[in-house]
Amino acid sequence: MRRILIANPKGGSGKSTLATHLASWAAWQGWRTMLGDVDRQQSTRHWLQARPEQFPPVHGWEAQLDGPMRPPKGTEWAILDSPAGLHGKKWAAVLDAVDSVIVPVQASPMDMWASEPxxxxxxxxxxxxxxxxxxxxxxMRVNPRTQSARQLASFLQRFDLPCVTHIRDAQLYVQTIARGLTLFDLPTLRYAKEREQWQPLLDWLQAPA
Ligand SMILES: Nc1ncnc2c1ncn2[C@@H]1O[C@H](COP(=O)(O)OP(=O)(O)O)[C@@H](O)[C@H]1O
Ligand SMILES: [Mg+2]
Structure with a gap:
């Protein structure tokens, strides 16, 4: 089972967008996929409710920090979206329960400063x-061939953490979420360019630990 946490205390950094995308992608692979929310924030609840029945199912899962954070039996991919103010003991408990963490960061100075600690x-x-x-x-919302992308790369060098890909700013990310969908539910060929941006992240997630 893969257990993936999406985290960044900065609100609006793209956590829920990433979480829903990875969930729908995993569902399309035919894997039993859980999309959970740490600490009952339920920020992905509306997306789960809006998801049309004819698309591969993503199951909601209430991950509670006061109990064992184990996804239900049979889960193949568990994706955890996390709230803004997660820290201390709760944060340590969440880290203990996952095998990968993905951090979305926007390339503006404000976002980088806020994400630094x-x-x-x-x-x-x-x-x-x-x-x-x-x-x-x-x-997140970064065009790879811009000065912002370079600034983000040099900022990240300090932490020795890899920036696996950039996802461009695009309206489709806003519009599909409202319909309970993601890019991965849209026609593959038509959105091939957008999908390409996600591939390095999907490869990273599937690489042997
Ligand atoms: N690549 C993107 N292009 C355009 N809008 C985006 C992109 N990623 C996220 N957004 C939008 O930015 C806002 C914040 O994203 P969200 O995923 O809700 O962040 P968080 O969960 O970290 O608070 C949302 O309105 C979302 O639709
Ligand atoms: Mg969110």
Missing amino acids: FLQALAEAKVVRKGKIRVAVVG
Whole structure:
């Protein structure tokens, strides 16, 4: 079972967008997929409710921090979206329950500053240093051939965390979510260019730990 946490204490960084996309992609692979929310924030609840029946199912899962954070039996992919203010003991409990962490970061100075303490703490966490969990950063709403992308790359060097891909700013991400869908539910050929941006992240997730 893969257990993936999407985290960044900065609100609006793209966590729920990433979480729903990975969930629908995994569902299309035919894997039993759970999309959970840490601490009953339920930020992906509306998306789950809006998801049309004819698309591969993504199951909701209430991950509670006061009990064992184990996804239901038979789960193949468990994706955890996380709320803004997660820290301390709760944060440690969540880290213990996953094998990969993905951090979306936007390339603006404000976003990078706001993410800095979190990235620092994550890079220094014992489970990360010991290789028990893998961490990847995704440049969110970043065009790869811009100065912003370069600034994000040099910012990330400090933490020795890989930036596996950039996802461009596009209206489709806003519009599909409202319909309970993601890019991965749209026609493959027509959206091949957008899908290409996700491929390095999907490859990273599937690489042997
Ligand atoms: N690549 C993108 N292009 C355009 N809009 C995006 C993109 N990623 C996220 N958004 C939008 O940015 C806002 C914040 O994203 P969201 O995933 O809700 O962040 P978080 O869960 O970290 O608060 C949402 O309105 C979302 O639709
Ligand atoms: Mg969210």
